[in-house]
Amino acid sequence: xxxxxxxxxxxxxxxxxxxxxxxxxxxxxxxxxxxxxxxxxxxxxxxxxxxxxxxxxxxxxxxxxxxxxxxxxxxxxxxxxxxxxxxxxxxxxxxxxxxxxxxxxxxxxxxxxxxxxxxxxxxxxxxxxxxxxxxxxxxxxxxxxxxxxxxxxxxxxxxxxxxxxxxxxxxxxxxxxxxxxxxxxxxxxxxxxxxxxxxxxxxxxxxxxxxxxxxxxxxxxxxxxxxxxxxxxxxxxxxxxxxxxxxxxxxxxxxxxxxxxxxxxxxxxxxxxxxxxxxxxxxxxxxxxxxxxxxxxxxxxxxxxxxxxxxxxxxxxxxxxxxxxxxxxxxxxxxxxxxxxxxxxxxxxxxxxxxxxxxxxxxxxxxxxxxxxxxxxxxxxxxxxxxxxxxxxxxxxxxxxxxxxxxxxxxxxxxxxxxxxxxxxxxxxxxxxxxxxxxxxxxxxxxxxxxxxxxxxxxxxxxxxxxxx
Numbered sequence: 412x413x414x415x416x417x418x419x420x421x422x423x424x425x426x427x428x429x430x431x432x433x434x435x436x437x438x439x440x441x442x443x444x445x446x447x448x449x450x451x452x453x454x455x456x457x458x459x460x461x462x463x464x465x466x467x468x469x470x471x472x473x474x475x476x477x478x479x480x481x482x483x484x485x486x487x488x489x490x491x492x493x494x495x496x497x498x499x500x501x502x503x504x505x506x507x508x509x510x511x512x513x514x515x516x517x518x519x520x521x522x523x524x525x526x527x528x529x530x531x532x533x534x535x536x537x538x539x540x541x542x543x544x545x546x547x548x549x550x551x552x553x554x555x556x557x558x559x560x561x562x563x564x565x566x567x568x569x570x571x572x573x574x575x576x577x578x579x580x581x582x583x584x585x586x587x588x589x590x591x592x593x594x595x596x597x598x599x600x601x602x603x604x605x606x607x608x609x610x611x612x613x614x615x616x617x618x619x620x621x622x623x624x625x626x627x628x629x630x631x632x633x634x635x636x637x638x639x640x641x642x643x644x645x646x647x648x649x650x651x652x653x654x655x656x657x658x659x660x661x662x663x664x665x666x667x668x669x670x671x672x673x674x675x676x677x678x679x680x681x682x683x684x685x686x687x688x689x690x691x692x693x694x695x696x697x698x699x700x701x702x703x704x705x706x707x708x709x710x711x712x713x714x715x716x717x718x719x720x721x722x723x724x725x726x727x728x729x730x731x732x733x734x735x736x737x738x739x740x741x742x743x744x745x746x747x748x749x750x751x752x753x754x755x756x757x758x759x760x761x762x763x764x765x766x767x768x769x770x771x772x773x774x775x776x777x778x779x780x781x782x783x784x785x786x787x788x789x790x791x792x793x794x795x796x797x798x799x800x801x802x803x804x805x806x807x808x809x810x811x812x813x814x815x816x817x818x819x820x821x822x823x824x825x826x827x828x829x830x831x832x833x834x835x836x837x838x839x840x841x842x843x844x845x846x847x848x849x850x851x852x853x854x855x856x857x858x859x860x861x862x863x864x865x866x867x868x869x870x871x872x873x874x875x876x877x878x879x880x
Contacts, residue, residue, distance in 0.1 A: 421459050423709075430455065516804045520644065523606055527599040534595030537588045544585055551577055607644060607807055608637055614810050619817040624843045627690045631697025636810075640803035692722040832861035 424430060425444045432440035432447070432455050440447055440455050447455040524531065551574055558570030615633065622628055699706065699715050706715055834857075841852040859865050 421455075421462055516808065519808060520603065520804055524599055524603045527602050530595045530599045534592050534599070537592035537595065541585060541588050541592060544581065544588070547581055551581065604644065611637060611807055611810055614813070617815045617818065617820060618813070619815050621844050622815070624845050626694050629694035629697055630701075631693045632690050634697075635693050636806060640806055643803040644807065688722055688726045692719065692726070695719060695722065834859040 428443065430440075430442060430444060430447060431438050434454065440450070440453055447453060448459065450456060521531075554577075555571065555574045558567055558574060561567045561570065623633075626632075696719065699719070706712060836855050836857040839852050839855040840850075841855075842850060857865075
């Protein structure tokens, strides 16, 4: 296919197969870059040399402006550095404080959820009662089997009907308890999600402009943080928290906590390793979608796909080893019930031969073991999401704890007594810390009178800011 590029910078079309030079609506020169540059006194050759000279002068002016701006703003930078968060200035402080914050992520989430403490308490009580009611199934099952030992049909019928009625009562009780459990945690989780998103958005509004110039704080990354991360936090403090409480009430606390904590730490470490790559990939995808027209015009779809594929491949390389270990652990975990039942059968046979256990006791033990193993499986299924929830909560708390270099909520400073609405910019210089070679404002001068309508237009007339004083 044929791609037509209308270029302002001639360096963008040097590799084109055919170049046409237009002057007053007519084609005066045509050919490749090499043939046009070989023509002495040609229009294309003159334009290329002129742009090269202008680029050299612009680079020199930019470097001089950067040096001057750095010298003039040295004191203000030092002053702002004391206000910046530990994540911006010192990586050492970040690493030392990060482990400290990780220990109290869950406590901070509970403190944010404190207005709904009564709802959470109701959910926890329902979880404990749910876990305590599960062994009753085993005892009712034993009673049902023992009812078959009676010789008279009337006695068997009486005990079976009584046990069946108790099964119905227990099922109704568990239905009510689970209703309160899931409803309570769903309410508290939704309230926490709303509170986190509102606070995160308020913190984002307080950040300085340079904060959003970083790749990890692009529009795509921020939208992902507000949507996916908040939902992940809700999963940890919502209905999944109820399931965890129920399993803890049913099983041995030490063993469950050890396995769960080890799994969470492993997945949390893996999330931290891949978090940076995911953020870069999200920001890159958002940038590509935002500039899709330009990408289509210059036909670089394959290059964009290659760059995005490299980011995804890095994520795959960094995560396949932990995933392999996790898969092996889960395979053992999901076959645990078979080996546990085999061990129980072997041990029960020995105890029966020694007349230390009866058949009723064995049925109760096996029923309780089945319920416990199923509860452990449920805990293993949700443990993968718990680590992601902790990682998302840490990201939100980093944002909450960050102090903006320019606090727009502060009331400190000089108060103007006679304010007339007249604004004057005199020799203003500005550069972004992440892009020191790009001069945003260089000796900017502007006077704005009261009630005057002013519009600021960007370099390429794409960004227009209009305001009135």
